[in-house]
Amino acid sequence: MKNDTCSYWLDDPVNVKKVFLGLCVVCALAAAAEFVVHRHPHFSWEGFTLFYCLFGFTAFWCLVIAGKHLRKFMWRPEDYYD
Numbered sequence: 001m002k003n004d005t006c007s008y009w010l011d012d013p014v015n016v017k018k019v020f021l022g023l024c025v026v027c028a029l030a031a032a033a034e035f036v037v038h039r040h041p042h043f044s045w046e047g048f049t050l051f052y053c054l055f056g057f058t059a060f061w062c063l064v065i066a067g068k069h070l071r072k073f074m075w076r077p078e079d080y081y082d
Helices: 013-036 051-074
Strands: none
Touching: 013 051
């Protein structure tokens, strides 16, 4: 049984833009911290500029793609639990 009259805070496009802007600011701060914080890399490739930002983005992108494919196996009909 669905309640279609309920409104959530992410249903408003203004709030979605605020969340997106906040994520962009956090990413920019993380990238700026790369130039301020002295790192002690264990491997030579960890010392590349913006390595951790790019690695994190790539890892998250791979998780999203894997989730899209996993959904094909885990999909259930809408009334599966009824």
